[in-house]
Amino acid sequence: xxxxxxxxxxxxxxxxxxxxxxxxxxxxxxxxxxxxxxxxxxxxxxxxxxxxxxxxxxxxxxxxxxxxxxxxxxxxxxxxxxxxxxxxxxxxxxxxxxxxxx
Amino acid sequence: xxxxxxxxxxxxxxxxxxxxxxxxxxxxxxxxxxxxxxxxxxxxxxxxxxxxxxxxxxxxxxxxxxxxxxxxxxxxxxxxxxxxxxxxxxxxxxxxxxxxxx
Amino acid sequence: xxxxxxxxxxxxxxxxxxxxxxxxxxxxxxxxxxxxxxxxxxxxxxxxxxxxxxxxxxxxxxxxxxxxxxxxxxxxxxxxxxxxxxxxxxxxxxxxxxxxxx
Amino acid sequence: xxxxxxxxxxxxxxxxxxxxxxxxxxxxxxxxxxxxxxxxxxxxxxxxxxxxxxxxxxxxxxxxxxxxxxxxxxxxxxxxxxxxxxxxxxxxxxxxxxxxxx
Amino acid sequence: xxxxxxxxxxxxxxxxxxxxxxxxxxxxxxxxxxxxxxxxxxxxxxxxxxxxxxxxxxxxxxxxxxxxxxxxxxxxxxxxxxxxxxxxxxxxxxxxxxxxxx
Amino acid sequence: xxxxxxxxxxxxxxxxxxxxxxxxxxxxxxxxxxxxxxxxxxxxxxxxxxxxxxxxxxxxxxxxxxxxxxxxxxxxxxxxxxxxxxxxxxxxxxxxxxxxxx
Amino acid sequence: xxxxxxxxxxxxxxxxxxxxxxxxxxxxxxxxxxxxxxxxxxxxxxxxxxxxxxxxxxxxxxxxxxxxxxxxxxxxxxxxxxxxxxxxxxxxxxxxxxxxxx
Numbered sequence: 001x002x003x004x005x006x007x008x009x010x011x012x013x014x015x016x017x018x019x020x021x022x023x024x025x026x027x028x029x030x031x032x033x034x035x036x037x038x039x040x041x042x043x044x045x046x047x048x049x050x051x052x053x054x055x056x057x058x059x060x061x062x063x064x065x066x067x068x069x070x071x072x073x074x075x076x077x078x079x080x081x082x083x084x085x086x087x088x089x090x091x092x093x094x095x096x097x098x099x100x101x102x
Numbered sequence: 103x104x105x106x107x108x109x110x111x112x113x114x115x116x117x118x119x120x121x122x123x124x125x126x127x128x129x130x131x132x133x134x135x136x137x138x139x140x141x142x143x144x145x146x147x148x149x150x151x152x153x154x155x156x157x158x159x160x161x162x163x164x165x166x167x168x169x170x171x172x173x174x175x176x177x178x179x180x181x182x183x184x185x186x187x188x189x190x191x192x193x194x195x196x197x198x199x200x201x202x203x204x
Numbered sequence: 205x206x207x208x209x210x211x212x213x214x215x216x217x218x219x220x221x222x223x224x225x226x227x228x229x230x231x232x233x234x235x236x237x238x239x240x241x242x243x244x245x246x247x248x249x250x251x252x253x254x255x256x257x258x259x260x261x262x263x264x265x266x267x268x269x270x271x272x273x274x275x276x277x278x279x280x281x282x283x284x285x286x287x288x289x290x291x292x293x294x295x296x297x298x299x300x301x302x303x304x305x306x
Numbered sequence: 307x308x309x310x311x312x313x314x315x316x317x318x319x320x321x322x323x324x325x326x327x328x329x330x331x332x333x334x335x336x337x338x339x340x341x342x343x344x345x346x347x348x349x350x351x352x353x354x355x356x357x358x359x360x361x362x363x364x365x366x367x368x369x370x371x372x373x374x375x376x377x378x379x380x381x382x383x384x385x386x387x388x389x390x391x392x393x394x395x396x397x398x399x400x401x402x403x404x405x406x407x408x
Numbered sequence: 409x410x411x412x413x414x415x416x417x418x419x420x421x422x423x424x425x426x427x428x429x430x431x432x433x434x435x436x437x438x439x440x441x442x443x444x445x446x447x448x449x450x451x452x453x454x455x456x457x458x459x460x461x462x463x464x465x466x467x468x469x470x471x472x473x474x475x476x477x478x479x480x481x482x483x484x485x486x487x488x489x490x491x492x493x494x495x496x497x498x499x500x501x502x503x504x505x506x507x508x509x510x
Numbered sequence: 511x512x513x514x515x516x517x518x519x520x521x522x523x524x525x526x527x528x529x530x531x532x533x534x535x536x537x538x539x540x541x542x543x544x545x546x547x548x549x550x551x552x553x554x555x556x557x558x559x560x561x562x563x564x565x566x567x568x569x570x571x572x573x574x575x576x577x578x579x580x581x582x583x584x585x586x587x588x589x590x591x592x593x594x595x596x597x598x599x600x601x602x603x604x605x606x607x608x609x610x611x612x
Numbered sequence: 613x614x615x616x617x618x619x620x621x622x623x624x625x626x627x628x629x630x631x632x633x634x635x636x637x638x639x640x641x642x643x644x645x646x647x648x649x650x651x652x653x654x655x656x657x658x659x660x661x662x663x664x665x666x667x668x669x670x671x672x673x674x675x676x677x678x679x680x681x682x683x684x685x686x687x688x689x690x691x692x693x694x695x696x697x698x699x700x701x702x703x704x705x706x707x708x709x710x711x712x713x714x
Contacts, residue, residue, distance in 0.1 A: 008203045009174065009200045009201070009202055009203070010200055010203055012166055012167070012173075012195075012199060012200050012201065013196065015199060015200065017200065041385050041386075041387055041396070051166040054157070054163075055360070055362065055364055056157065056158045056159070056362045057159065057362070057364060058157055059364050061360075064318055064319065065318070071318075072315065072385075072387060079174075079199055080143075081174060090143075090174070090199045090200055094318075094319065096318050097317065097321060097385055098315045098316055098317045098318050098356075098387075099315070099316040099318065100315055100316075101314045101315070101316055110304055111303070111304055111305070112302055112303040112304075112305050113301065114268050114269070114275075114297075114298075114300050114302050114303065115298065117301060117302065153303075156259070156265075158261070159261065160259055160261060160263050181276075181278065181301055182245075183245055183276060183301075183302075192245070192301045192302055212508055212509045213480065213506045213507070213508055213509070214507040214508075214509055215505065215506045216473070216502075216507065217472065217502065219506065254506075255507075258463070258469075260463065260465070261465065262463055262467050283449050283480075283505055285449055285480060285505075294480070294506055347589050347590075347591055361564070361568055363567065363568060365568050367564075370523065370561040371522070377522075378589075378591060399522075400522075400523065403521065403522060403589055403591075403600045404519045404520055404522050404527065404560075404591075404600055405519070405520040405522065405561075406518055406519055406520075407519070407520055416713045416714070417684065417710045417712055417713070418710055418711040418712075418713050419709065420676050420683075420706075420710050420711065421706065423710065425710065459676040459711075464668045466669060487684075487686065487709055489653055489709075489710075498653070498709045498710055551693055551702075565666070565668065565670055567668075567669065569670050571666075574663040575624070582621065582691075582693060603624075604624075604625065606624050607623065607624060607691055607693075607702045608622055608623045608624050608629065608662075608693075608702055609621070609624065610620055610621055610622075611620045611621070611622050
């Protein structure tokens with residue numbers, strides 16, 4: 001059920017396009033978000049990396065995530081976009097908290 | 103229905119002149135903005151790039167978008183200008199979220 | 205009706221002295237400011253450039269505008285000064301949104 | 307009672323995955339948090355280091371903590387995640403106040 | 409009526425000591441401050457330059473104004489000092505808007 | 511009555527572990543804090559230095575205080591920790607105002 | 613009536629230890645603070661310089677004031693300390709407005 005084939009949005013700069021993973025899928029993935037947490041991170045799949053950014057020296061800064069990674073992001077932040085009937089999120093890479101390793 | 107021929111505004115610095123695309127056109131382009139989203143990005147066409155900016159070393163920073171690109175921008179931010187009866191927006195490039203690829 | 209001959213104010217740093225262009229003149233120039241816009245940019249003529257600023261390396265940063273340019277600026281910001289009975293505005297160059305090309 | 311074997315979250319950037327240590331364990335470890343303190347630090351174990359960050363020169367910045375360290379962190383800040391039924395915290399390394407030495 | 413001979417305050421860093429010019433004198437100088445302006449700049453004479461500041465490379469940053477210059481400053485900001493019965497102002501050079509050229 | 515032997519907390523980064531000195535001891539040390547002062551600094555002893563921080567070039571930044579120094583710190587700021595029944599404070603070195611010389 | 617002999621506080625970083633000069637002494641020094649000023653600077657004597665700070669390149673930044681200088685400082689800011697029955701102030705050098713030259 002990958003969504004990465006028909007997507008047509010290239011994020012700008014250090015932004016990343018991610019797709020939220022439904023809760024029933026998250027349970028199977030082994031990650032549980034506790035009910036009492038004030039800020040609940042959300043599980044998502046990285047769909048597309050941005051055009052990248054540069055450091056003060058002008059050197060390109062690489063991404064720490066890659067397309068297909070399962071990541072945890074803050075519930076707040078980012079901008080929703082709908083492509084071909086599915087909802088995605090544009091977030092800055094720094095708003096990604098961690099990668100869920102298989 | 104390109105608007106790029108008669109435009110006479112050269113954006114300054116890292117600003118970009120864009121033209122908002124009407125919703126009926128957006129539907130045909132395949133991008134749907136969900137109704138429930140708090141911050142809805144808007145589809146727009148890049149009409150003119152700015153004079154550019156420089157990094158701390160004094161080297162020119164190029165633009166990641168080019169004239170004619172279809173982009174997603176935040177609904178808020180930027181300044182409206184009307185040229186020859188049509189409304190444009192002056193935005194900083196960092197306020198462009200992503201490029202819609204054909 | 206140029207005002208640039210008798211002006212006696214040299215802006216400091218990255219500031220620019222501009223003169224607001226009356227609305228009847230703006231119409232002839234082909235730029236219309238839409239009524240509904242929350243922030244309306246204003247058309248102005250560049251009268252004098254500042255003494256300039258320097259980057260972190262100590263190199264002079266040039267201006268992107270030149271004396272005589274017609275520019276769009278935000279309605280807010282800058283400081284009014286009156287010289288020889290005419291009103292001018294001292295603004296930072298970064299507050300100039302774009303240049304209106306002839 | 308180490309939790310580091312089955313964890314599957316790789317923190318991003320300068321973030322660190324830590325596990326809060328229960329109060330009965332803290333007492334045995336010799337660290338007492340005073341009741342009257344307005345901001346109580348919490349004892350935790352470092353479970354996983356992030357992918358790292360870089361300085362302005364592009365050189366990798368190492369971590370001052372290592373997996374297995376007992377650390378003191380502020381009670382506020384960080385994001386809770388639950389993995390395999392246990393609760394962890396994703397915090398930036400700068401939010402770790404000190405290392406408890408054995 | 410120059411006040412620059414007996415002054416005994418050396419401004420620190422990028423500060424400049426200026427003396428406000430009375431309104432009757434300003435009129436003769438040809439600069440009128442419009443009544444309706446929300447922020448009225450004030451005409452002043454530069455009495456003493458500061459000890460100077462340095463850029464990130466450690467090189468001295470020169471002043472754009474010199475002793476004796478007539479300048480426009482914001483009405484707000486700076487600190488009043490009274491020396492030998494006359495009132496002066498200590499302002500940062502960046503708070504000087506422009507130099508009035510003779 | 512030195513507390514530095516049994517302490518087991520290594521501060522992280524530019525933090526310093528200090529121990530507040532009781533008022534009766536401060537009087538003997540010759541430093542009096544005036545009653546009327548809004549912000550009263552507190553006398554403390556430096557117990558342990560942090561792991562250190564680095565400048566933009568990646569060079570280690572040394573500490574200006576050393577273990578055993580008597581210092582003045584702001585009453586506010588820092589985090590209390592209790593080790594072996596005694597209360598300590600974790601503060602950033604920049605929050606130390608001065609060293610009391612013997 | 614110099615206070616510089618018995619002082620035992622070494623300011624940290626870019627801080628300076630100063631001693632406020634009583635108003636009767638200020639009058640003799642020729643500096644009058646106007647009554648109407650909203651922010652009144654205060655005359656003080658520099659008693660001790662800090663341990664110094666460094667620029668981004670790691671080079672030591674010197675002080676612009678020296679021990680014994682009469683300076684003007686803002687009335688607000690700094691921290692009072694009492695040593696041997698006299699009240700001093702710890703201020704950052706940037707909060708010193710100017711040096712009163714003899």
